[in-house]
Amino acid sequence: MEEKKHIVIVEPSVIIREGISAILRKSDSNYFVSYFDSITQLQSFKKKDKVNLIIVNSNIISSNFSEINTLKESFINTKIIGLISTYNSRILEHKFDDYFYLNDKTKDIVNTVINSLVEDKIISNTIYKNNLSDRETDVLKQLVLGNMNKSIADNLNISIHTVITHRKNITKKLGIKSTAAMAIYAVANNIIEIDSSLDEFK
Amino acid sequence: MQEKTIGELCTEKGIDIDLFLTIAQLHIDSTDSFSYDFKIDDLKTIVSYLIKSHEYYSKEILPSISESLNHLGTVGNDITYTLLLNFFSVYKEEVDKHLKYEEMYVYPYALDILKDPNYKIKEYKNHHPDIESKLIDLKNLLIKYLPKDEHQILKRNILIQLLRFEKDLNIHTIIEEAILIPLIEKKEKQ
Ligand SMILES: [Fe+2]
Ligand SMILES: [Fe+2]
Numbered sequence: 001m002e003e004k005k006h007i008v009i010v011e012p013s014v015i016i017r018e019g020i021s022a023i024l025r026k027s028d029s030n031y032f033v034s035y036f037d038s039i040t041q042l043q044s045f046k047k048k049d050k051v052n053l054i055i056v057n058s059n060i061i062s063s064n065f066s067e068i069n070t071l072k073e074s075f076i077n078t079k080i081i082g083l084i085s086t087y088n089s090r091i092l093e094h095k096f097d098d099y100f101y102l103n104d105k106t107k108d109i110v111n112t113v114i115n116s117l118v119e120d121k122i123i124s125n126t127i128y129k130n131n132l133s134d135r136e137t138d139v140l141k142q143l144v145l146g147n148m149n150k151s152i153a154d155n156l157n158i159s160i161h162t163v164i165t166h167r168k169n170i171t172k173k174l175g176i177k178s179t180a181a182m183a184i185y186a187v188a189n190n191i192i193e194i195d196s197s198l199d200e201f202k
Numbered sequence: 203m204q205e206k207t208i209g210e211l212c213t214e215k216g217i218d219i220d221l222f223l224t225i226a227q228l229h230i231d232s233t234d235s236f237s238y239d240f241k242i243d244d245l246k247t248i249v250s251y252l253i254k255s256h257e258y259y260s261k262e263i264l265p266s267i268s269e270s271l272n273h274l275g276t277v278g279n280d281i282t283y284t285l286l287l288n289f290f291s292v293y294k295e296e297v298d299k300h301l302k303y304e305e306m307y308v309y310p311y312a313l314d315i316l317k318d319p320n321y322k323i324k325e326y327k328n329h330h331p332d333i334e335s336k337l338i339d340l341k342n343l344l345i346k347y348l349p350k351d352e353h354q355i356l357k358r359n360i361l362i363q364l365l366r367f368e369k370d371l372n373i374h375t376i377i378e379e380a381i382l383i384p385l386i387e388k389k390e391k392q
Binding site for chain 2: 086175178189
């Protein structure tokens with residue numbers, strides 16, 4: 001039988017941590033959940049290698065970035081999910097491997113947790129180093145040249161659905177949503193050269 | 203100048219102190235659930251705050267970011283800086299349009315100055331354009347994707363300007379979507 005996944009919740013509020021574990025219990029999987037009030041307390045936990053996933057309230061780290069950095073160092077192979085509980089702490093989203101919001105729906109919270117448990121940390125780390133795959137680079141070029149989803153699909157011989165998926169991944173990896181900004185990225189990274197086809201961006 | 207309490211200043215300006223504190227509080231911790239119960243009478247104060255912040259964006263923040271980007275484009279010898287400047291001027295036009303629309307329709311409607319029986323706030327509620335995402339694009343370009351050269355200080359300063367604008371814009375949007383629109387809807391139902 002597969003070992004139970006160990007999820008650690010770093011959260012001083014009893015209401016919130018009990019809430020999260022109630023939500024996790026609603027999903028089919030069987031988790032072992034333990035609680036810590038603070039990152040310091042978690043740092044003194046002995047069996048670090050047995051932890052599969054950490055959920056941290058962004059409020060705890062908002063005043064102290066170094067704490068989250070040392071936490072990452074002590075848990076190199078464990079994903080850390082942020083619970084974003086205030087509007088302002090949205091700026092901390094990128095500090096985590098993934099995140100959910102305090103007012104997210106059950107489904108979204110469960111999905112975030114499940115995805116983080118299945119995805120390999122090492123693989124997704126390279127993803128977030130924003131290395132676009134060859135196919136994504138192709139799609140990026142087409143987008144930057146002003147092509148619509150339909151014609152990109154035709155040009156690259158893939159389905160529109162695949163184009164849309166590539167687009168989403170490009171945005172996720174680069175942190176860039178608009179085509180105009182993608183164009184600048186592409187020029188700055190020598191993916192395309194400025195020539196007549198890019199007149200509109202000049 | 204004689205020192206005055208916030209309460210005194212509010213009374214002087216005819217602003218409800220609880221309303222003032224609720225809005226001010228957003229700058230410390232932006233949330234969209236409020237303990238203050240907004241009243242239709244508050245619309246006047248809220249709209250005047252929103253108009254003032256539009257003025258701040260279009261007369262101060264946006265021009266100063268333009269200026270910095272312009273400077274970067276002039277001293278930096280790289281095509282990407284030129285592209286960045288163009289990106290920003292397109293963005294700036296979008297923002298201007300957004301602000302103008304609100305000043306022409308939404309705000310006057312909130313204050314009963316615009317008396318168009320066909321206008322409903324629902325239109326605006328469903329199509330309140332996102333002017334934050336391009337700002338985030340710009341920020342990410344600056345942080346991660348521009349050439350590393352001797353202009354890092356300039357770029358850092360632009361980044362700080364962008365962050366400040368982004369934060370204010372976030373709060374502005376919360377006020378519009380979580381306070382202004384619900385209040386106007388309440389008024390429409392009357
Ligand atoms: Fe506005
Ligand atoms: Fe707006």
